[in-house]
Structures are given as structure tokens and as C-alpha cells.
Amino acid sequence: MAYKLNKITIRTDNSNEGIKNIENIWKDIVNGKLPILFDSEHVFQQGISPVSKYSNYSGDENGDYDLTIMAVTANFFQKMDAEVSKGYYKKYDEKDEYGEISVCTRNAWKKVWSEQKMGDIHRTFTADFESTVPSEYTKDGKAHCYLYVVIQ
Known part of the structure; x- marks a missing residue:
């Protein structure tokens, strides 16, 4: 089984x-x-x-x-996007033209840390979510990193 x-x-x-x-x-x-x-x-x-x-x-x-x-499942992302529209999360969508997941993931987190340092966002450090999608599974042929960060 x-x-x-x-x-x-x-x-x-x-x-x-x-x-x-x-x-x-x-x-x-x-x-x-x-x-x-x-x-x-x-x-x-x-x-x-x-x-x-x-x-x-x-x-x-x-x-x-x-x-x-x-x-x-797909409804997870729908729920997360609803949380973004309510202002509980901020969504980052980074992509890499060459299909390197590590590059787009690193760039997404760099953006978060930069905005945090500049005071543009205030993270709660409760539950953040990350989804990376290899280029072979995307419509545009680029690797994507979707990052949802809890903000105050």
C-alpha cells in the first residue's frame, strides 16, 4: 500500500x-x-x-x-491572494529568464530584506510562504518565485 x-x-x-x-x-x-x-x-x-x-x-x-x-492544491494560492488583498500579506513575484530558481528566489528575499531595512514593510515573523516554479512548468518559460510575507 x-x-x-x-x-x-x-x-x-x-x-x-x-x-x-x-x-x-x-x-x-x-x-x-x-x-x-x-x-x-x-x-x-x-x-x-x-x-x-x-x-x-x-x-x-x-x-x-x-x-x-x-x-x-491550487486553492491554497487563491486563499493567499485573498490574504494579500486584505493587507495581511505582501506578495513578491520574481522571475529569472534563464530558468534559475535559485536566482529568482534569492532576488525575492533580497527585495523583502531591502524593503524591511528601508522601513517600507514591517514583518510579523509569524508565517511566510514561498512557492518556486521551474521554467518547464510556466507559460512564459521563466522560473518564478512567489513569496508571501506577513506584514503588519
Whole structure:
């Protein structure tokens, strides 16, 4: 009987070691070792997207936090966009023409940290969400990072 995980959580930080741990978790998810995108028999799960949730911050982005990678359906994004329209979240959409997910993800977070430093946004550090989409799954052929950051 096949099984799948709905989510997995690790405690990490933004140190080099923490980033390496995040990369390793993602590799295990993409290759099916952790059955979130695939079930335990390596069958791809249709209609789901992996989303990173950053929560339980010990302070700000410089401290420890929980990273939860979870399987969501399309209605998750509709709900998040509704939260953006209510002013609870700010949405960032960064893309890379060359299909490099790491580039658009890094650029999205740089924007957040810059706006935070300038005082343009005030983060609550409660629950932020990130969805990256490889270029082969987008209509425009570019890699995308959608970032939802909780603001006051």
C-alpha cells in the first residue's frame, strides 16, 4: 500500500549549514525519497504543488525558524491572494529568464530584506510562504518565485 506525506518540518536557520540542510531536504523531495510530490511507490501526485512555510521564528530572519515543506492544491494560492488583498500579506513575484530558481528566489528575499531595512514593510515573523516554479512548468518559460510575507 502506497503512502504520501502532506508535509515535513525541520528546524533551521540561514547559515551556510542551514541552507545546505534545506537543499538536502528539497533534493530528497524532488527525487521521491521523501514522498510529498511522489507517493512511496514513486507515483507522481497530480494536482499538488510543494510550498515552503517559514514559521516559529526565534526572532527575525537571522535566527532559527521552522521550515515546513507541504503539499498544497491550487486553492491554497487563491486563499493567499485573498490574504494579500486584505493587507495581511505582501506578495513578491520574481522571475529569472534563464530558468534559475535559485536566482529568482534569492532576488525575492533580497527585495523583502531591502524593503524591511528601508522601513517600507514591517514583518510579523509569524508565517511566510514561498512557492518556486521551474521554467518547464510556466507559460512564459521563466522560473518564478512567489513569496508571501506577513506584514503588519
